[in-house]
Amino acid sequence: MTTSHLNGHVGGGEAGEGEELRGGVAQHREMAVDCPGELGSRTLPVRRSAQLERIRQHQEDLRRRREEDGKQVDLNTSLRLRKLSQNPRVGIDNPTFLSDHAHPPLGSQSTHTLLEVEELLLSLKQVQGCLSDSQSHNDIELVLSLLQKSDFQTALKIHNAVASRMHRPSPPYPHTHHAALLAQEVLLQAAHNKDGLELQHLLSGTHVQALLLAHDIIAEVEMQPEPLPLAGERGVVTQWGGETVKIVRLEKAQDVPLGATVRNDMESVVISRIVRGGAAERSGLLSEGDEILEINGIEIRGKDVNQVFDILADMHGVLTFVLIPSTQSKPPPVKETVVHVRAHFDYDPSDDPYVPCRELGLSFQKGDILHIISQTDPNxxxxxxxxxxxxxxxxxxxxxxxxxxQREAMKQTIEEDKEPEKSGKLWCAKKNKRKRKKLLYNTHKNDDFDNEAILTYEEMALYHQPANRKRPIALIGPAGCGGAELRQRLLSSYPERFAGAVPHTTRSRREAEQNNRDYHFVSRQAFDAEQSAGKLIECGEFEKNMYGTSSDSVRQVINTGKICLLSLHTQSLKVLRSSDLKPYIIFIAPPSQERLRALLAKDNKNPKPEELRDIIERAREMEQSCGHVFDAAIVNQDLEKSFTELLRLINKLDTEPQWVPCSWLR
Known part of the structure; x- marks a missing residue:
């Protein structure tokens, strides 16, 4: 079995071992066992009839064990116990299995067993879930309340402690491990009478001396105190069938998935991944690379991963694993810090042939916040x-x-190789023919929002805006979608709260215009200096005069305690986000074509169908190129409802922390 690589481990996809990423390396398939429905489509609910049958079988086994102790109640378990009982120190850290003092060896006639209240509580809860009448529910609830009382559990502990001391295995436990030394003392102190001489003769015999020496060797081993297990340790490493195995026991509740994936390696079933949040990760007993031999007495080696899934789908409660420990060197455990990122692309695991376990693939959309809790697998x-x-x-x-x-770069390379030659054809001329009216735009030759060729993730942190320093609100959207109308309505309705930034211009001041109120009237040289310094959020030329909005003008509004309202093109977002202004960006999207026509008709506008399609197409392009930086979006179906929603989003900035790029807080 081989694993595909792309500068490291990639993992297999459901497409099978024939899938290739680029180098033609085969992949393996991981199957999530006991995967919840939110993540995997193969989750099978526990059949109630099967669950009830297991409970009845468990109760019948307990009854039969009490009556016919020593008989083989369960063939697989008995075989395993017989192999393990060859060494009285070997066993699972569980008194219901093996304990050198608590239980007699297999086949003895003692009927004393240590009671485990956890198993009893779990069985009662399972029975309660299968009952329909209220009286039975109340009866079981009464028993559960009794078992959970501290006095009862204290008495149970005393019972188990006494039982473990009263019923020791046969032959009797040794009293000393220096019988040979005692025999020598007897020889030295033997009386000179007839009986003393006879005793001296017996103890001096070679066979008796060898017997006493053998007794002392065995007794010394038997009387050594057994080391106590570490806190939380429920795994035992032992020899079984000529192999070194690890036996672990963990409890899997119905509401806590196991959280592990398995893969086939020839005939073996190997744990491929431990998933955060599951019982396997919480217990710390299962490790990636461990081979599973048995689960609750059911042989696993030789089974397909889908069969293992079906087996574990019907298992709940205490699970006992027999494993061959992984031979891989394990790095020391490192507590990983959670990293918060904003996704800059859409992801659907059902369309990804390279996801190692499709059942655990997490879908998300551009702009979603993801909490990364583990980067152990870098891919x-x-x-x-x-x-x-x-x-x-x-x-x-x-x-x-x-x-x-890496894979998006490969995809782009493949698409470029397939792109037909278009030499001599101005295939984008139609877009360049668009005529603009008086609009401010960024004069940079590169119209891309970000120079990063492939957008992936951006690290984020929570930020609560100070009461005296409000974040500027940037409304983004094509002309005709209502962004300018919404901005103007906020300015006129709440002049004490909102204000616009005073723009810069190189044209001459007109009569009735006031410098620094209507415009910042500057020379062309000063304007160019502002632009060269990167202080202009947006700039453009109209009738041979330059216009622009500087970050200093926005900052002046913020320093007054007001909220600065901006209506920008997407080309201005890069400069705005790279400043220290921490903008809150809201995308104003158009509704359907018919609804957009109705909205424009209220303003006495009668656009042509191609003009409506052009507005919708430009909005789609804006969302596609810059949607990953939009903090919110409003579809302007109705101007009144959109105004209310816009005001709600702005008010939320005062009451709730918002996700912002970590670079803004450094």
Missing amino acids: WWQAYRDGDEENQPLAGLVPGKSFQQ
Whole structure:
């Protein structure tokens, strides 16, 4: 079995071993066992009839064990116990299995067993879930309340402690490990009478001396105090069938998935990944690379991963694993810090042939906040979507940043190779023919929002705006979508709260215009200096005069305690976000074509169908190129409702912290 690589481990996809990323290396398939429905489509609910049958079988086994102790109640378990009982020190850290003092060896006639209240509580809860009448529910609830009382549990501990001392295995426990030394003392002190001489003769015999020496050797081993298990340790490493195995026991509740993926390696079933949030990760007993031999007495080696999934789908409660420990060197455990990122692309695991386990793939959309909790696998991070932590028990898999960049670069290279020659054809001339009226625009030759060729993730942090320093509000959207109208309505309705930035211009001041109120009237040289210094958020030329809005003008509004309202083109966002202004960007999107026509008709506008399509197309282009930096979006179906929603979003900045790029807070 081989694993595909792309500068590191990639993992297999459901497409099978025939899938290739680029180098033609085969991949393996991971299957999530006991995967919740929110993440995986193969989740099977526990059948109630099967659950009830297991409870009845468990009760019948307990009854039969008490009546016919020593008989083989369960063939697989008995075989395992017989192998392990060859060494009285070997066993699971569980008194219901093996304990050198608490239980007699297999086949003895003692019927004393140590009681485990956890198993009893779990069985009662399972029975309660299968009952329908209220009286039975009340009866079981009464028993549960009794078992959970501290006095009862204290008495149970005393019972188990006494039972473990009263019923020791046969032959009797040795009293000393220096019988040979005692025999020598007897020889030295033997009386000179007839009986003393006879005793001296017996103890001096070679066979008796050898017997006493053998007794002391065995007794010394038997009387050594057994080391106490470490806190939380429930795994035992032992020899079984000529192999070194690890036996672990963990409890899997119905509301806590196991959280592990397995893969086939020839005939072996190997744990491929431990997923955060599951019982496996919490217990710390299962490790990546461990081979599973048995689960609750069911042989696993030789089974397909889908069969293992079906087996574990019907298992709850205490699970006992027999494993061959991984031979891989394990790095020391490192507590990973949670990294919060904003996704700059859409991801659907159902369309990804390279996701190692599609059932655990986490889908997200551009702009979603992801909490990355593990980057142990650099190609496939484990993450939660913001707000889904309570409803999503297991972390999901998302592509790592470097892996996403590499495969998107490959995809772009392949698409470029397939692109037909277009020499001599101005295929984008139609877009260049668009006529603009008096609009401010960025004069940089590169119209791309970001120079980063492939957008992946941006690290984020929570930020609560200070009361005396309001974040500027930038409204983004094509002309005709209502952004300018919404901005003007805010300015006129709340002049004490909102204000616009005073723009710069190189034209001459007109009569009735006031410098620094209507415009900042500057020379062309001063304007060019502002632009060269990167202080102009937007700039453009109209009738041979330059116009622009500087970051200093926005800062002047902020220093007055007001909220600065900006209506910008997407080309201005890069300069705005790279400043220290911490803008809140709201995208004003157009509705459907018919609804847009109705809205424009209220302003006595009668656009042509191609003009409406042009507005919708420009909005789509804006969202596609810059949607990853929009903090919110409003579809302007109705101007009154859109104004109310806009005001709600702005008010929320005073009451709730917002996600902002970490670079803004450094």
